[in-house]
Amino acid sequence: MKPPVALIALAALALLSGCAVEPWVKPYERGRLADPEMQLAGRPLMDKHREHVHVVREAARGATGVQGGGCGCN
């Protein structure tokens, strides 16, 4: 007999909601993460230029977190 997948999924969801994890770093504890040396992204134009240099000269591309535009990179 085919297992009632939807029923199992619903039951699992109901069980999981009972053990929800609380956010363990409170908003007032995140001050250090806002400091200038803690930013993953730098200045948008500088990041874009560096990313453009790499896309033009290497085969690897994507997943950089930098918004890219079209370019004649071929």
Place this chain on the structure above:
Amino acid sequence: MAATDWLRRAARVLGGLLALHPAGPAGAAEVPADDAEAMIHVYDGGGVRAVGPALLVRKSLADRVSASASYYVDAVSNASIDVVTTASPFKETRNEVGLGLDYAVRDALVTASFSRSTEPDYTASSLGLDVAQDVFGGMTSVSMGFSRGRDDVGKVGDPGFADQATHWQYRVGATQVLTPTWLMSANLEAIADEGLLGSPYRAARVFGAAVPERLPRTRSSRALKLRAIGAVGEVSSVRAEYRYYWDTWALRGHTVEFGGARRLGDGWLAEATLRLHSQNSALFYSDNATAETEYITRNRQLSAFRDWGVGAKLSTDVPHLPATWKLRATMGYEFKRFDFQDFTDLRTGTLYAHNAHLLQINVSAPF
């Protein structure tokens, strides 16, 4: 236009979903702050020099909406190894205009973007839609996005030549606060390309003779990037990044980057990076093919090589300005080295290698 209809439909669905999502305790998302930026950028390496200004202005139109416009110029003088061995050095200018609109709704930020890049023989347009949503009390931010690009390719000196390329990009990402001093992020992007994916000028070598390169008209790639950044002491940080890239042309790439940053007081910030990249070659890459095959390329970007770069950046608030003015200046320099493992310099018969320099001078003014 079909793409505009698609975006409109997607925005409607997205708006509906976000309206259903209960607001988290971390408060609403905010649009990026108003800012004007100007930059001079230089890339100089391997016989290619690309120089230009770039501008970016961002202004909020209402409490929850921010618009941005950018202009980017690449004045290229090209005497690269390809050019000096098979053609004549040339100069050309690439102009790129970008427009963006950010909309903050509850805990989410929706961004629509458009860009258009023009060169004498190449025009590229791209439309994108991204959404970032804070969840889990603001400890996690998830994002997803889509872009569609269309390129029109011409050939200088051949008015009869016209071809196209289309690009689809799908991306998802998550940033997670781990502790009060550490956070990490993961990004995954899938790219599908179709059309002319090479250059109408580039030559390959078969039995020592130059032939036009022949590339497949489709390419599908994936990239996964992991990043972590952590505070060290009161004023410093360290970060590490790794990206794995793979595609249907059998290319695999590994990119690792390490960085550190330190506040030096009086608004000064110093940063340092070390970046390493290595890749194998595409299935149909050959320095000098010894068999006739359907596809053949000698594009060194698709060959096996390693490159590394070491860079530094220094930022400071510009002093002695009127009290209502605030200007932040940043200067960045990176030295890069490329070592090709299967690309011969036809002038010397040895494997090709070159150095490169990257220089950026940026001034930004929040207003």
